[in-house]
Amino acid sequence: xxxxxxxxxxxxxxxxxxxxxxxxxxxxxxxxxxxxxxxxxxxxxxxxxxxxxxxxxxxxxxxxxxxxxxxxxxxxxxxxxxxxxxxxxxxxx
Numbered sequence: 001x002x003x004x005x006x007x008x009x010x011x012x013x014x015x016x017x018x019x020x021x022x023x024x025x026x027x028x029x030x031x032x033x034x035x036x037x038x039x040x041x042x043x044x045x046x047x048x049x050x051x052x053x054x055x056x057x058x059x060x061x062x063x064x065x066x067x068x069x070x071x072x073x074x075x076x077x078x079x080x081x082x083x084x085x086x087x088x089x090x091x092x093x
Contacts, residue, residue: 001086002053002055003086003087004050004051004063005048005050006051006063006083008049009043009045009046010078011045012045015075016075016077019071020037020075030059030061031054031059031062032051033053036048036049036050036051038050
């Protein structure tokens with residue numbers, strides 16, 4: 001499986017979440033299969049978006065598109081870090 005870990009700060013979580021939810025259809029069409037949204041324990045505007053994708057290339061095409069750059073600006077996202085990951089192992093304890 002292919003995963004993307006995105007860490008970014010947002011100006012306002014509630015405003016960001018509305019834009020994030022509205023973009024669910026285009027994320028799915030681009031190849032996002034599932035996601036988790038988390039925030040830092042001591043900073044609710046520091047967001048972690050962890051998602052499973054059809055391929056790293058699909059994810060890169062989506063996240064680097066001019067449309068997504070505009071959406072991030074509208075959502076108040078500050079300096080996102082994108083980390084592309086390959087699954088090595090999964091376990092349940």
